[in-house]
Amino acid sequence: MYQLSATLGAWVEAQIGAPITETRINDSGWSNLVIEINRAWVLRLPKALSDRHSETPWLAESALELGILQALGPRLAGVALPQPLANSLAMPVAPDKASAPSPQPGLLYPRLPGMGMSxxxxxxxxxxxxxxxxxxxxxxxxxxxxxxxxxxxxxxxxxxxxxxxxxxxxxxxxxxxxxxxxxxxxxxxxxxxxxxxxxxxxxxxxxxxxxxxxxxxxxxxxxxGAVLDFSxxxxxxxxxxxxxxxxxxxxxxxxxxxxxxxxxxxxxxxxxxxxxxxxxxxxxxxxxxxxxxxxxxxxxxxxxxxxxxxxxxxxxxx
The missing domain is CATH 3.90.1200.10 (Aminoglycoside phosphotransferase (APH), C-terminal lobe)
Structure with a gap:
């Protein structure tokens, strides 16, 4: 089972009101790490990527995506969108070391029902x-x-x-x-x-x-049924x-x-x-x-x- 850092794990448990008993990780995306928690929540974290040629860090935006989701929600009747918790933008994403660089915040939202399509x-x-x-x-x-x-x-x-x-x-x-x-x-x-x-x-x-x-x-x-990932x-x-x-x-x-x-x-x-x-x-x-x-x-x-x-x-x- 993928292990969150102690700080982030404690934060997630406080937000969902339950202990983390199961995690599944999807690392296939371009810029985000997607972690399914207890089969009921999704935690999406930006990958702290570095340009392999210049060592320039690159991080995803979450605040912009959150605003877009809020604007689109009322317009897509019958189709679900991620509904991130209000505190998502304040999650302690960085490692537990105080000196570590702090990446852009991610999103925590209830897992959307539905089946993957092909x-x-x-x-x-x-x-x-x-x-x-x-x-x-x-x-x-x-x-x-x-x-x-x-x-x-x-x-x-x-x-x-x-x-x-x-x-x-x-x-x-x-x-x-x-x-x-x-x-x-x-x-x-x-x-x-x-x-x-x-x-x-x-x-x-x-x-x-x-x-x-x-x-x-x-x-x-x-x-x-649903549209994901507006990043x-x-x-x-x-x-x-x-x-x-x-x-x-x-x-x-x-x-x-x-x-x-x-x-x-x-x-x-x-x-x-x-x-x-x-x-x-x-x-x-x-x-x-x-x-x-x-x-x-x-x-x-x-x-x-x-x-x-x-x-x-x-x-x-x-």
Whole structure:
């Protein structure tokens, strides 16, 4: 069983009003350590990462995410979000040594009910699920409050060729690299990076890993039950959130998702996101994010075989 520090463990027990009897750890995320406590609570701590090349520390933001969750909660009827305890931002995350640097606070919240989903459920048989996703994305993208600290370029900085492109050089063969360079230069010239659009609030990682299905009998079609982890929220092209879904979804599933989104967002806002280029922008966002994951992994020691395979296959003639 994963052991919390004495200070943090005592704090958690005081918050949940019970002794810690069981912990399960999920260390697979980019920037957060997720600990399930007593099968009833989730403690999410930012990883105190260091840039492997410059030793510069990097830490996740929690206060920003908390504000976004509070704003979105009333807008997502029937879909649960994490509800962190008010004291989450004051938890003693640092080790017990007084001299240790204190990282950004994490979040402690009741575990959300639901089942994990897989890309295999983005099929044309599950159209109610598609409509759920469209409604929720419309609510997120239609949220207008100003959140201080939101960034426009969460996946590497704004200079693609300086920040991310060197990683592509290391990943691809000479033939594939030529295809990739042509693709990204053409995409930027055509505005597929979305910089000409008015950015909206995006979840930033709206894929299967952060979506829970409602628990139901095996004969029931899947329905969206909860959305997790808003730590990658940003101001970006809505295509960023569509990309993890539409590139995996069946054709009719994708059509229903977008029809639901359009209905709940409204026609004016729908036309403003330039739907004619949406699928091309989704492809750009998917490829750019895969490259970011590889860049991030090189900096902080995170590895994603799936991102590596997807990025390489994107520029393979096979």
């Amino acid at each position: 890309p295999a459920q983005l099929t044309d048989d599950n159209l109610e699920f598609a409509r759920d996703l469209g409604r929720v994305l419309a609510a997120i993208h239609g949220t207008r409050p100003q959140f201080q600290g939101l960034e426009a370029y969460p996946y590497g900085d704004g200079d693609f060729w300086t920040s991310l492109w060197p990683m592509a050089i290391r990943q691809l063969s000479q033939e594939a690299l030529k295809l990739a360079e042509h693709y990204f230069r053409d995409a930027h010239e055509r505005g597929l990076d979305g910089r000409q659009l008015k950015p909206v609030l995006c979840h930033g990682d709206f894929g299967p890993a952060n979506l829970l299905l409602k628990e139901a009998c095996s004969q029931s079609p899947p329905r969206l 990658d929220c940003c101001l970006q092209d809505p295509a960023l959130d569509f990309a993890p879904l539409l590139r995996r979804a069946g054709k009719v599933f994708g059509q229903q998702l977008l029809a639901s989104y359009r209905q709940h967002l409204g026609e004016t806002a729908w036309q403003a996101l330039e739907p004619a280029s949406l699928f091309d922008r989704c492809e750009f966002q998917a490829r750019r994010k895969a490259l970011f994951v590889l860049w991030y992994g090189d900096k902080y020691g995170f590895h994603s075989q799936g991102s590596q395979d997807f990025f390489r296959s994107s520029f393979s003639r096979g």
